[in-house]
Amino acid sequence: MNPFIELGIRHDIVNAISELGFENPTPIQEQSIPVLLTGSNDFVGLAQTGTGKTAAFGLPLLELLDFEENYPQALILCPTRELCLQITNDLNNYSKNMPNVHVVAVYGGASISDQLRQIKRGVQIVVATPGRMLDIINRKAIDFSKVKFVVLDEADEMLNMGFQEDIDSILSTTPDEKKTWLFSATMPAEVRRIAKKYMTDPHELTMGTKNTGNANIEHEYYIIRARDKYAAFKRIVDFNPEIFGIVFCRTKIETQEIAESLIKDGYNADSLHGDLSQQQRDKVMKRYRDRSLQLLIATDVAARGIDVNDVTHVINYSLPDELENYTHRSGRTARAGKTGVSISIINGKELGKIRQIERVIGKKFIKAEIPTGFDVVEKQLFALVHKVHNVEVNEQQIEQYTPRIMEEFKELSKEDIIKRFASLEFNRFLEYYKNAPDLNAAVEERRPFEERGERGERGERAPRSGGKSEFTRLFINLGSVDEFNRGDLLGYICNNTKISGRTVGKIDVKGVYSFFEVANDDVEKVMTGFKGIDFKGREVRIEVSGEGTSSTRTGGERREGGYNRSGGGERREGGYNRSGGGERSGSGERREGGFNRERSNAGGSAGGGFRDFSGKRREDRPERRRRF
Numbered sequence: 001m002n003p004f005i006e007l008g009i010r011h012d013i014v015n016a017i018s019e020l021g022f023e024n025p026t027p028i029q030e031q032s033i034p035v036l037l038t039g040s041n042d043f044v045g046l047a048q049t050g051t052g053k054t055a056a057f058g059l060p061l062l063e064l065l066d067f068e069e070n071y072p073q074a075l076i077l078c079p080t081r082e083l084c085l086q087i088t089n090d091l092n093n094y095s096k097n098m099p100n101v102h103v104v105a106v107y108g109g110a111s112i113s114d115q116l117r118q119i120k121r122g123v124q125i126v127v128a129t130p131g132r133m134l135d136i137i138n139r140k141a142i143d144f145s146k147v148k149f150v151v152l153d154e155a156d157e158m159l160n161m162g163f164q165e166d167i168d169s170i171l172s173t174t175p176d177e178k179k180t181w182l183f184s185a186t187m188p189a190e191v192r193r194i195a196k197k198y199m200t201d202p203h204e205l206t207m208g209t210k211n212t213g214n215a216n217i218e219h220e221y222y223i224i225r226a227r228d229k230y231a232a233f234k235r236i237v238d239f240n241p242e243i244f245g246i247v248f249c250r251t252k253i254e255t256q257e258i259a260e261s262l263i264k265d266g267y268n269a270d271s272l273h274g275d276l277s278q279q280q281r282d283k284v285m286k287r288y289r290d291r292s293l294q295l296l297i298a299t300d301v302a303a304r305g306i307d308v309n310d311v312t313h314v315i316n317y318s319l320p321d322e323l324e325n326y327t328h329r330s331g332r333t334a335r336a337g338k339t340g341v342s343i344s345i346i347n348g349k350e351l352g353k354i355r356q357i358e359r360v361i362g363k364k365f366i367k368a369e370i371p372t373g374f375d376v377v378e379k380q381l382f383a384l385v386h387k388v389h390n391v392e393v394n395e396q397q398i399e400q401y402t403p404r405i406m407e408e409f410k411e412l413s414k415e416d417i418i419k420r421f422a423s424l425e426f427n428r429f430l431e432y433y434k435n436a437p438d439l440n441a442a443v444e445e446r447r448p449f450e451e452r453g454e455r456g457e458r459g460e461r462a463p464r465s466g467g468k469s470e471f472t473r474l475f476i477n478l479g480s481v482d483e484f485n486r487g488d489l490l491g492y493i494c495n496n497t498k499i500s501g502r503t504v505g506k507i508d509v510k511g512v513y514s515f516f517e518v519a520n521d522d523v524e525k526v527m528t529g530f531k532g533i534d535f536k537g538r539e540v541r542i543e544v545s546g547e548g549t550s551s552t553r554t555g556g557e558r559r560e561g562g563y564n565r566s567g568g569g570e571r572r573e574g575g576y577n578r579s580g581g582g583e584r585s586g587s588g589e590r591r592e593g594g595f596n597r598e599r600s601n602a603g604g605s606a607g608g609g610f611r612d613f614s615g616k617r618r619e620d621r622p623e624r625r626r627r628f
């Protein structure tokens, strides 16, 4: 017998979900459906997104409501428009063989009159985001007095987004006897509190241990020097040719900068952040869902409710400010029983944060090494070989050309031909990655005292092998008394000299002066740039410092940004269109990894947080969370 029938779900629904590929219940469905079907309990389910929780509450609701009546009987509250539409769509799919089921989606950013019209026509299930729901309640356009079930989905997210008061007001319009089912990925004190407030003796179900992330997610971290972050990130992406990932940044500016740099470098990427209109957001999401985008660069807030299956990697380009967000971020991968990897790219100082996250998720991270250029080349080569092996041949179409192709190759042995096909791309990889530097920062973690050996002092960065420094340390007669911090100073330097922030090294802000490092090649530019410049009536003075560069800069490290590929031919998957001129040839096209084009020092963007001295203040704060 179909296992869903055994759980108590009717044939009409089972037939519909079979078409969706639901053969066996997921663990949360298996455990919650029998409990919820009784209709007599409040319920708390601690479950990640992607575990099948929509059906876990959706199927019992469809069983329990009376669809011959046309008044609201169930209210599902969720944090985002995307999730609201997703749940509505899922419920419509599950109930497609049932007559007279009316589900309405109520969310902001869309016409309220359409939603009001649908409500007026008669609905049994309302799926809503809190803000718009309250608006409709305040217009007295809906009657919740006969609601039997309220579902609070992703309760922790709703609270994070500051919806507590709205939820209170909405729930006060529903009858006391209703049953409340709450689902949450994490169980912070606030969620615990609302569970207590709205429920009596709820049945609790925990998938995995509390706060523990999905067991199918592998957590990795890479330690790099801050200035190598982008190069390291690209290297990781290149090492995963089939990546379909979400990259998390802390700020809107950062998402935009990374996305722009990636696009310039020939990757299929775009950004998702709070400044986009709903229409722009929908467009980006559609491209991502369609796989026209391989990398979605997002802020925490913007990525809420993203519900895309098959995400292979979550990349924490910056660690979240609030550790709890790590669980939400990583939960975007390994959905529906798949596996996934959550990668954090950190500098040595952030190791402590990784250890804290480990404690929160109850799982150890794996320390991974940024692959070498050779590793990437090998990986890409075999991905290509694999692709050639598996390509579907259109016999009919190719037939007409086969004789000419055979003629061309008639002198070559099979081995030669294969080698040539492989070399077509391989040469390009080799060229791109020859001399690629080691991007791993040698940071030794500070161990507990008793574990330290004879040498076990502070976990400082090991000096790299000898070699001439490529950086020059400069003195500037401005410092913290002039209200500069490092970010400000970086902005000031870049603005006056037009050098890229990426080529500026360590900055030491002192009281009335500061030191900063620039690439040797840029020293002249800096000197010229500051000639005749004054700061609040004081002449700005730049001098080469006698102290030499900091020890961390020794060793002739090269930056990945410098590996410009000659020829400039873009490499696209499948290798059509070699003109090298066009940026992208329409949607649907996926490029392979990152050898496409070299970074052309993307506009001197210097990463987060500096003041733009051309007058405007750069909006580069982490997106604010509404707290209550």
Ligand code: AMP
Binding pocket: 020, 021, 022, 023, 024, 025, 026, 029, 048, 049, 050, 051, 052, 053, 054, 055, 307, 309, 335, 336
């Ligand atoms: P959810 O956690 O409800 O967002 O579900 C995550 C994904 O898993 C969705 O794409 C569902 O369609 C899918 N899914 C849910 N339940 C099952 C099941 N029993 N078998 C196969 N896929 C499922």
